[in-house]
Amino acid sequence: MSDKRFLNGYDVVLEACEDAEATQMFGYPITPTTEILSGWINKSLQNKNLHCLQTEDEVAAGFAVCGAVMAGAKAFTATAGPGTVLMQDALSMAEGMRLPFVALIGQRGGPSSGTVIYSQQEVNLSIHGGNGEGMRIVLSPSNLEELYSLTRKVFNYAYKYRFPSILLTDGYLLKTRQSFSLPETKIENQKLLALVDETSQKNIRNIYTLEKELMSELEKNKQDFEEMSKEIVEFEIYSSDVAIDDVGNLVIAHGIVGAVAKEAVDELNKQNKKVALFRPVSLSPFPKDELNKLAQKIKNIFVCESSLGQLRDLVKQNLEYEVKISGIFKPAVGVEAEEIVDLVLSNK
Amino acid sequence: MKFKILLAGDGGQGVQTIAKIVSECFFAKNFEVISIPNYGLEQRGGVSLSFIQVSDKQIFYPKFAKADFLLLMSEQARERTSEHVSADTEIIDFKNYQEIILQNKISRSSLNIFFLGVVAKFLSEKKLISKDDIFVIFEKKLASKKNWEENKQVFEIGFLI
Structure with a gap:
């Protein structure tokens, strides 16, 4: 029997998030990623282990993800256009604190609210949007199969390497309906390890007194990013x-x-x-x-x-x-x- | 083989319902099919479009420049779709069906189902899918909804023209 199904891009993304064992989503509705938020709300109504919070804006959604992952939950957000702009503060903090921050971005035309469905104008914003050095993982899918597999990868990479991980897509792909089959090879999930062991204390910093201290931290992060790059470049x-x-x-x-x-x-x-x-x-x-x-x-x-x-x-x-x-x-x-x-x- | 279908009307006319039924029908008949809606700000009075492509080979991209077949359900849709029309585009134009719609007292809420019937006739004449193929999906999607009996009749009227 064929395992082909006729699905929308956002259905595929939602399935991938669930298969990645994400449990929490924080977001604010914005086209073309609204269906990810509403779809996760529906899932959370059917499965009591899944949770969703529509925040007052994307700033709050981004920092809610930071808080949730620090508390040990596998969380994510989805946004677009001006929402991606507002989320830079949280993404930048996640970059500085090496948090496993997962963002699903549906590019739309810009600047500002622009057009609502499609663009490829959030490449710079996704990689270099913050006030750091752009140490972010950004993956760009070209079809429904990749929407699934790369969504799984952004979760795994975020948790394995602790850099913000972004699935950079668009409304054409998210709203496209096409036949879809799950990958033949099973994708294993990266084990969810607590950022801080319950029996210990750790100060995960996002601010430094000494400039040289920050510089040495960034140099170490850069080295980690370059070592990781050999493994994940695609x-x-x-x-x-x-x-x-x-x-x-x-x-x-x-x-x-x-x-x-x-x-x-x-x-x-x-x-x-x-x-x-x-x-x-x-x-x-x-x-x-x-x-x-x-x-x-x-x-x-x-x-x-x-x-x-x-x-x-x-x-x-x-x-x-x-x-x-x-x-x-x-x-x-x-x-x-x-x-x-x-x-x-x-x-x- | 590749066949490119563009469905166009005003937001709220039910263009996306036609698109869902037609594209699911092609999928059920083992065609490669890709569809994408284009409805920017329709709640503010825009045009609702649906691009559907059918092929026997994999399709990479959901949009296309020129349609092989265009369904026009409103006047403002005509202007919006003009760039997708070539000399070879076959068009079903709502203007040519006004009299039949009035004669049969087809309600605004069933207008899309009337045009689904017209589209079913066109596609069956092209030998792409049959009326029964479309009816199976139509029934699966809408039989439990209100106005099913009316919709069934309206579909038949559209098909028999």
Whole structure:
């Protein structure tokens, strides 16, 4: 019997949160993540072990997550756009205190309330939104299967490595309804360990008297983040029938644009154009080594995204070779496969 | 094979109900199907859209530029969907059904079910899915709701036109 089900993206996310053994959600309703909040409320009405609190705003929701995880609960929040902005204070505190903070972010058009469904303009905000050094895990799913598996991963990474972990998606993916199957390989949950043993005391600090003390703490955190990066960095290289060593042209896209770019690559390969897709799944940490391995042999990079260059800037920041970069940059607007095909074909 | 369907009407007209029934029907018949609503601020009088794609292969992206088939249920939906219409787009336009709707005294609350019947006829003529395929899902979704008998009749009227 087929285990395929016809589900919305947010149903898949909710199932992943439950399978991750999360017990508490704190949030404030905002499109396109409202269904995650209302869905968790429904779950909590049916299962007395699950709890949900709609707070007065996203500031309170963020700090409620900080408090809950310090008290030993597996908690999370979901937000979007201006809500992600308001949550930066709590995210920054979680980054400083190394709290296992899980946030599910549905990007919407900005600035401010902008548009309500779709964008890719919260990349910078998710990675670097706080007044720290951007030591956050940010994963970008491209389809329903990844919505599930990466939601499971953000929980596991948050609890294993103790950095804020963000699932960065959008309303297109959350509201998409499509067939979905659970992964064949069972995903184990990271064991929930108390931040502070009940028999001891620990001062988890978010403020320091001495500047050098803070600096040494940040250096240690940076070292931890870099060591962790080798283990969790994730990407996909896609090409239908061209040897990767021989591609010449690289399309770079993430999230749902990464999904549409596969259609474009298929079409371009059919037309004998040597092109592949490089899709960073982890935007932070960024798959720098893997990009540079490809970049040595690449003549052109085409960055395609629904923002004015937030992914392009990440690529530039990580690229160690001189490669011509152009692309499609459409803030808050989806990218069609035909546009990517036209861009690559028109490149001389 | 890939078939792209765009359903469009005013917020509250029941476009998303049609979309749910049609897309679940394709899923039940083992098609690859992907659907996405687009309803920004419809409670403030906007247009409600639903993009549905059906294929025998995996579909990566829920939106599309040009529709193969468009259902228009309101005047403001016409303007909103114009960018998705090509010379090849087949359109069911509410304007062409005004007289039948009046003659059969179809209520506003059943209008979407009338158009579900019209859509069922179109898709069965295309040999994509049959009337019975759609009726099974329609019944599963709405038989326990009020006005079921009226909705059943209205569906038949839409299909028989």
